[in-house]
Amino acid sequence: MEVKTKSLLDNMIGVGDMVLLEPLSEESFIENLRKRFDHNEIYTYIGSVVISVNPYKSMLIYTPERVEEYRNRNFYELSPHIYALADEAYRSLRDQDKDQCILITGESGAGKTEASKLVMSYVAAVCGKGQEVNKVKEQLLQSNPVLEAFGNAKTVRNDNSSRFGKYMDIEFDFKGDPLGGVISNYLLEKSRVVKQPRGERNFHIFYQLLSGASDDTLKKLKLDRDFSKYNYLSLDSAVVNGLDDATNFRTVRNAMQIVGFMEDEVQSVLELVAAVLKLGNIEFKPESRCNGTDESRVKDKNDLKEMCELLGIEQSVLERAFSYRTVEAKMEKVSTTLNVAQAYYARDALAKNLYSRLFSWIVNRINESIKAQAKTRHKVMGVLDIYGFEIFEDNSFEQFIINYCNEKLQQIFIELTLREEQEEYVREGIEWTNIEYFNNAIICDLIENHQNGILAMLDEECLRPGTVTDETFLDKLNMICAEHQHFESRLSKNSKFLNDHSLPHCCFRIQHYAGKVLYRVEGFVDKNNDLLYRDLSQAMYKANHTLIKHLFPEGNPAKVNLKRPPTAGFQFKASVGTLMRNLQTKNPNYIRCIKPNDKKAPHIFTESLVCHQVRYLGLMENVRVRRAGYAFRQAYEPCLERYKMLCKRTWPHWRGPAREGVEMLMADLQVPAEEFSYGRSKIFIRNPRTLFFLEERRRQCLQDLATLIQKIYRGWKCRTHFLLLKKSQIVVAAWYRRYAQQKKYEKIKSATTVVQSYTRGWQARKLLRELKHQKRCEEAVTTIAAYWHGTQARMELRRLKQEVRNKHAVTVIWAYWQGTKVRREYRKFFRANAGKKIYDFTIQRIMQKYFLGLKRTLPSMSPVDKNWPARPYVFLDGVHTELRRIFHLWRCKKYKSKFTEEKKAVYEEKLEASELFKDKKSLYPSSVSQPFKGDYLEISKNPKYQKLNSSFDEKVLLADVVNKINRANGKGTTRILLLTKKNVVLADQKTGQVKASVPLPDLTSVSVSTQNDGFFALRLKEGSASAVKGDFLLSSEHLIETITKLHHIGSTASDREQLNVDISDEFLVQFKQDKVCVKFIQVAPKNGNSVSCKRKNNRLLEVTVPASA
């Protein structure tokens, strides 16, 4: 929301407008500036003039937001700012079609150039936009870096000091869009090219070129990067803090490109810059001529050569121009030689001219680019950035010229300010009261008067034939200006300065409007002449370099003009005249720049320095002029708006016209009538006191109002707060109630549910109980019925049973009765036989049961199965054992019946063996499991025994190897024992030869031991043929089988007796005639011992047999 009542007067630090300073004095003026400066308020107004104090630091007051803030606002609406002035100027130009000029003055380093850039940037920001417009804006803005590079230099006062005056006209179309511009430059300080004071530098471009150009470019320009190689470059301050020359060079090149310089033009410009540097390095030496005069010669021609190459000049031509000077007078040419000093003068003059002409060319070239294309009438805003008043210790021609310019500007300022004031009075219908002020027209006249002005006299001296020196010029001044009240000189006729030692003889002093300035005349004539020898300009013209040729048109021999070129003073006067005329047609806007200190440092406010500037800028004059009539004026509407609270009738609203409201206000406040006047649209207040009276009343009133507003606001706030609380309380209560009811409802609901569930449960249980009861009743009925029926039935049954029993009992009783009767009758018969019969029957029954049981539990049919059921009754013991035996026999028989004949024979033999040896001989048990094989030697098959076999007709029942025991030593000899049905044959084992053949009838018995040995003795019938050799004592592995077979043959033979088998551990054996006892001794078994037979003596053979385990 736009705050309409906002004013410059709000939140003021000091006073924002010096016009309101009360009391007005130099001290209060400076104090006000200082106070504001200390609070970072660098801008202060004097009416519409802006005083700007250089802050020497970057300030956050130039942001795009600030631009927007000041855009389209009234000048006094916001706190003082350069943007307010720029906006006012731009809006007057755009809306009221008034051409504007912004005059920026101040001493070196006060911030003029920065101010001009701020104005331009503001205008660029607020004016129209569009591709074309933006291009124009960009070109206008980019002209600054180019001009600054060539026209600015570091001085002791300012690191970026503008060494030329600049006036730039920016042209706008009817909409306020920029179309283009024109730049005018004034008096470039060209002497800086050849010489710089201590602590200062040459123009920036020289350093920028050497620092920032590429190696390639430097090579082309025949330059070296080292500053020290160039005489024209001061070295003590070649590098400036905060200035990056290399970067700036690129910026400048870029700006040149944007402004519209062609590549070859940029190259030419750089070549000229390089040529100036080279020129400075050309040195001269004297050479005596025969006529006794001294002539100069170039010392080292290398730089000259390179410079000539750069500019395309013939070296000899330039060399000659440095040695000779041709003077033409009335068709006559006279050539004089130059001495070394003159040669140096010529060199420097050439350098200065070259550079200043190049600078002017650049300005023109920029103008060419930025000039407005449209032919229609333009609105113009001029920005003048020109050197302010200069008062140094040593003031020369330049200061004179500059101060002259400032006098003119002051004059125009007074003229325009007063004119404006007057115009406003007329416009507002205020009676004009004469304003007293100092008119500096008299000083301007002293300088510029055509007949006897200082400049006119200087020109006269310069043009006068004969010896002309600075002294002759001063004499002339002393003569002509002596009477002038602003001119002071020691030697003037005016005797009052004769004893003024502050005024040296070679100086004159002028009382400028801003103070007295002492000028030293030395160099005035020379600088005014600004001579360049024609030979040099002709040499330049001959250059094969378009730009050089263009810069020195007077060197064209075809256009030889014997007339002297206009003097510098004359040129300056003319251009200042043009400028003044130009400015007079425009609405002026002033920016007065002030430098707060000499140290280029922020926060320092040197009062003496500021005081000095305030004086020579004529700021006090400025305020006085401004306050001469009425100090303050304000349109009725804002005035009423601002002060309406001071009167009850205008507060809070005034319905009538604003003027009447203000009149009412002033009458109510009883402001004396002479203190103000009513204009058509404004009220004019004569004295700031009145304004401050109003302001003070307003402040008090505002405080009261603030209290009132606070009171109302607090009341409103509390009420609102209370209402809000109340409303909130209702809402909270409602919510709480709702919540509580909800909770209660939920509780009741859940209680109801519980009660319900309990009731339902109870009802259900009750019903269930009833149902159960009913069911139980039904069941009970059924049960009772069942029981009843059961009881009935049982009773019936019992009854029937009873009946039956009764019947039975009757029957039994009857039977018993009958029995008893019968028994009684037959008792005598019954008792004699019944016991036996019952016994028999019982025994029969038991036997029957025993047999049937035995039948079921009979053991298996295996003859070796030892199982047999236990006997049930003791009295069956014998039967049971017998039956076991019978059963065993029966099953043996069954088993036997399954045998083949052979097997039967084998078993018979085995049986026989058992009968013979069981429990009689220890060897027997081991033989039971061995089958009786008989023919162990397989005699019929073995070819070895073929012959032996064939010697018998009968079948061989046994063929085995036996040992025949020798009675001599008890050792055995192996023999084959053959047994047939008739014979026992012993044959040699190896040969098969029959050793002995004993017919079986000759055998009487066989003796064996009871031990576990295979010894046996075949005892022969005494007197038989076989008995001749005696009995045989043999040992066989198959003793049991052999003896059994022998016995069997004997038992089956009908023709002889059965063979006896003697089993004894001692028996006699008949060896031929001797009987030898064979004794068997059982020994304890040892490892490896076997049956052995030893002869103990002639009658005893002892056989030791290990006891079987």
Ligand SMILES: Nc1ncnc2c1ncn2[C@@H]1O[C@H](COP(=O)(O)OP(=O)(O)OP(=O)(O)O)[C@@H](O)[C@H]1O
């Ligand atoms: N408004 C500003 N804000 C911040 N710094 C400023 C401002 N104005 C000036 N300066 C500082 O002061 C320096 C000097 O300013 P400027 O070059 O504008 O002075 P000038 O008046 O043009 O001097 P000269 O007459 O030598 O050209 C600037 O380089 C800058 O550092």
Ligand SMILES: [Mg+2]
């Ligand atoms: Mg400047």
